[in-house]
Amino acid sequence: xxxxxxxxxDPSSRLARLMFAEYxxxxxxxxxxxxxxxxxxxxxxxxxxxxxxAEEGEPPVVGTLAVLHAIxxxxxxxxxxxxxxSHAALRNEMWRLLEWVLVKLNxxxxxxxxxxxxxxxxxxxxxxxxxxxxxAKANLGEHLxxxxxxxxxxxxxxxxxMTLADFALAAHLSSxxxxxDVQWDTSPETRQWYARxxxxxxxxxxxxxRVAGMPAAAGYADLDF
Amino acid sequence: xxxxxxxxxDPSSRLARLMFAEYxxxxxxxxxxxxxxxxxxxxxxxxxxxxxxAEEGEPPVVGTLAVLHAIxxxxxxxxxxxxxxSHAALRNEMWRLLEWVLVKLNxxxxxxxxxxxxxxxxxxxxxxxxxxxxxAKANLGEHLxxxxxxxxxxxxxxxxxMTLADFALAAHLSSxxxxxDVQWDTSPETRQWYARxxxxxxxxxxxxxRVAGMPAAAGYADLDF
Numbered sequence: 001x002x003x004x005x006x007x008x009x010d011p012s013s014r015l016a017r018l019m020f021a022e023y024x025x026x027x028x029x030x031x032x033x034x035x036x037x038x039x040x041x042x043x044x045x046x047x048x049x050x051x052x053x054a055e056e057g058e059p060p061v062v063g064t065l066a067v068l069h070a071i072x073x074x075x076x077x078x079x080x081x082x083x084x085x086s087h088a089a090l091r092n093e094m095w096r097l098l099e100w101v102l103v104k105l106n107x108x109x110x111x112x113x114x115x116x117x118x119x120x121x122x123x124x125x126x127x128x129x130x131x132x133x134x135x136a137k138a139n140l141g142e143h144l145x146x147x148x149x150x151x152x153x154x155x156x157x158x159x160x161x162m163t164l165a166d167f168a169l170a171a172h173l174s175s176x177x178x179x180x181d182v183q184w185d186t187s188p189e190t191r192q193w194y195a196r197x198x199x200x201x202x203x204x205x206x207x208x209x210r211v212a213g214m215p216a217a218a219g220y221a222d223l224d225f
Numbered sequence: 226x227x228x229x230x231x232x233x234x235d236p237s238s239r240l241a242r243l244m245f246a247e248y249x250x251x252x253x254x255x256x257x258x259x260x261x262x263x264x265x266x267x268x269x270x271x272x273x274x275x276x277x278x279a280e281e282g283e284p285p286v287v288g289t290l291a292v293l294h295a296i297x298x299x300x301x302x303x304x305x306x307x308x309x310x311s312h313a314a315l316r317n318e319m320w321r322l323l324e325w326v327l328v329k330l331n332x333x334x335x336x337x338x339x340x341x342x343x344x345x346x347x348x349x350x351x352x353x354x355x356x357x358x359x360x361a362k363a364n365l366g367e368h369l370x371x372x373x374x375x376x377x378x379x380x381x382x383x384x385x386x387m388t389l390a391d392f393a394l395a396a397h398l399s400s401x402x403x404x405x406d407v408q409w410d411t412s413p414e415t416r417q418w419y420a421r422x423x424x425x426x427x428x429x430x431x432x433x434x435r436v437a438g439m440p441a442a443a444g445y446a447d448l449d450f
Contacts, residue, residue, distance in 0.1 A: 045321075046371060047329055059314050066320035073313065088298065089284050095291035096270075103328065104272055146271060 003028040005041075005052040008209045009118060009178060010034070011110055012064040012102070013051040014171035015164075019071045019083060021202035022167070035119045064102060068164065083164040093158040097165035101172055108139040110172050117179055118214070137181065144187045151189035162197075170197045174206050180217030184225065191225075199223050228253040230266075230277040233434045234343060234403060235259070236335055237289040237327070238276040239396035240389075244296045244308060246427035247392070260344045289327060293389065308389040318383040322390035326397055333364040335397050342404055343439070362406065369412045376414035387422075395422045399431050405442030409450065416450075424448050 002020070004027050006013030020027050034041060037048045045052055045062045053061040053070055061070045076082040085091050113136050116128035147157070147169070156162045157169055173194060176182050184191045197203065207221040219225035227245070229252050231238030245252050259266060262273045270277055270287045278286040278295060286295045301307040310316050338361050341353035372382070372394070381387045382394055398419060401407050409416045422428065432446040444450035 047325060059317070061317045061321075063321040063324045065324045066317045069320055070313070070317055073316075088295070091298075092284070092286045092291045092295055095294055096286075096288045099288045099290045100272060107332075 001026055001028050003030060003054045005030050005032055005044075005054065006050050007032060007034060008211050009114060009175045010050050011106070011168075011172040011175045012049075012067075014174060014206055015064070015168050016051045016053070016067050016071060017205055018167045018171060018202050019068065019164070020075065021205050022083065022200070023071070023075045023077055023080065025075050033122060035123065072164075083162070083167060085158075085161055085163050090159050090161060090163065094163040094165045097157050098168050101165065101168040105143050105169075105172055109136050109143060110175060112136040113176060113179060113181055118211075133181075137183075140176070140181065141183070141186075144183070144190055147193075148187055148189040151193045157193070166193075166197060170194065170203070171206075174198075174203075174220075178209070178211070178216050178220050179214075184219075195223065195225070198225075226251055226253050228255060228279045230255050230257055230269075230279065231275050232257060232259060233436050234339060234400045235275050236331070236393075236397040236400045237274075237292075239399060239431055240289070240393050241276045241278070241292050241296060242430055243392045243396060243427050244293065244389075245300065246430050247308065247425070248296070248300045248302055248305065250300045258347060260348065297389075306386075308387070308392060310383075310386055310388050315384050315386060315388065319388040319390045322382050323393050326390065326393040330368050330394075330397055334361050334368060335400060337361040338401060338404060338406055343436075358406075362408075365401065365406065366408070366411075369408075369415055372418075373412055373414040376418045382418070391418075391422060395419065395428070396431075399423075399428075403434070403436070403441050403445050404439075409444075420448065420450070423450075 002025065004013065004016060004020075006017070006029055008031060017027070017029075032038075032041060032050065034048050034050050041048055044060050047063070049063060051064065051067050053067045061067050072082055072084055085094060112132055116132050116136075120126040120128065150157055154160070156166050158165050173182055173190075184194075198207070210216060227250065229238065229241060229245075231242070231254055233256060242252070242254075257263075257266060257275065259273050259275050266273055269285050272288070274288060276289065276292045278292050286292050297307055297309055310319060337357055341357050341361075345351040345353065375382055379385070381391050383390050398407055398415075409419075423432070435441060
């Protein structure tokens with residue numbers, strides 16, 4: 001069984017888990033705290049990031065892009081359409097929005113929230129810096145504004161078909177939602193899309209996650225939130 | 226002929242140009258200053274980034290991941306091995322290092338150098354902040370240390386075969402080198418690799434680049450630097 005080194009609230013780890021669940025592949029999860037930069041992790045990945053995919057007799061697959069390509073290459077069941085669409089224009093739009101989420105949304109929102117709420121407390125017993133969280137929240141508002149605009153005319157984020165970009169956005173929003181940082185009431189279009197993706201069986205694995213000492217925000221696991 | 230909206234020193238634009246040149250495909254270049262966020266750009270790409278690939282009768286291809294996948298899908302000549310290797314372990318290693326370069330190296334080095342030396346001057350007529358450049362330089366030293374370690378045992382960055390990750394690293398280092406920010410004398414292994422990749426015909430297009438008001442550093446275009 002494939003083993004995934006991950007952190008429960010790391011959005012790229014969540015993206016990998018959503019893919020495995022969607023493809024019906026069971027995995028062993030190994031929770032680590034990558035920011036502690038422990039020697040065992042640094043030996044496999046000098047960048048000290050997760051996810052890392054490990055399988056018997058294979059070299060480890062390291063990093064977000066490598067892991068998502070490896071899952072797509074190895075695990076799409078014959079009867080299922082993969083999350084990388086075959087239509088070129090839709091695939092281009094998927095990559096554009098995947099990059100938006102993994103780079104821009106992460107850079108402007110997710111990584112600050114996780115750093116302030118999770119990493120700082122674990123490393124130095126510190127509380128979050130309100131000024132940083134305020135900026136992250138304002139930035140998230142801008143991103144949701146754009147996502148609402150997209151979802152006003154699209155069923156899925158890249159078009160008519162669900163793609164990997166939907167899972168990437170859902171992974172990020174689910175981490176932020178666990179921490180109570182998504183203002184759903186002002187984002188009806190994105191909320192409707194999120195309710196739809198949250199109802200998929202693949203999502204259950206994430207909704208059951210709990211982080212020690214950090215309870216999930218109200219509504220995190222509710223399909224009607 | 227495909228048209229590429231780009232900035233001459235933007236490393237992702239350079240990566241796209243290297244791919245086209247390697248595949249022997251002529252392109253029209255349209256230079257823009259993406260940080261000016263002009264309405265024509267925002268309409269195509271609300272993230273205001275380059276590269277953007279435009280072709281007659283096709284929707285534009287927006288962003289680094291979308292553009293590099295589109296080039297690989299459409300333009301690999303039949304007689305040429307593509308830059309995405311077919312061997313799984315090598316491909317995983319390529320994605321790991323591509324992400325290292327496009328995300329980590331960019332985040333810790335390239336984007337600060339370009340912001341300080343190019344964007345600030347254009348936007349506000351300001352000179353670079355020495356403290357920021359000092360940190361970027363120290364970070365680049367750490368990255369080169371890692372690349373030297375890799376190149377001590379590998380002919381190309383992901384293994385025995387040249388891949389897209391080599392082009393990505395070469396694109397970033399060539400932007401930094403144009404601005405005189407790579408200390409080659411303390412990085413013999415990376416220098417040897419760079420001399421090799423710089424000698425490829427595909428690299429000529431970059432070596433002929435000149436940015437108005439910003440002359441290239443000494444040695445930028447020399448194959449023996």
